[in-house]
Amino acid sequence: MKSIYKFFMVYGVVVTGLCIYLVVLSFGGLTQTNMNDAVEAKTTQATNSTDTEEEEIFQLGIRDGHVVILKGDDVFEVTSIAEDEMSEELRTEVEGGTFFHSEEEVYSFLESYTS
DSSP, X not given: OHHXXXXXXXXXXXXXXXXXXXXXXXXXXXXXXXXXXXXXXXXXXXXXXXXXXXXOOEEEEEETTEEEEEETXXXXXXXXEEXXXXXXXXXXXXXXXXXXXXXXXXXXXXXXXXX
């Protein structure tokens, strides 16, 4: 019987020591100020990524007889595609208001119609 008590006593001490070690390891270097700074940094990062996503919406339009790439309401780039040279498919897409989420998507789309 005594050996079983010794075993459980040693087991309890080891488990308690491991629990304390994990708590210190997890929370040892974080003070309230550090935790607030970490939360603020994550919030700022999330806000900045949301702002970036909102700015990166492109659309095609026609201005002065050429296909243009619009970023929001502003002309981002004037292409060399003339309005009178557009295929019916491209005209439908431009007039239909297709949106793109990156410059690469816009250029890939335009290349598929011009090549």
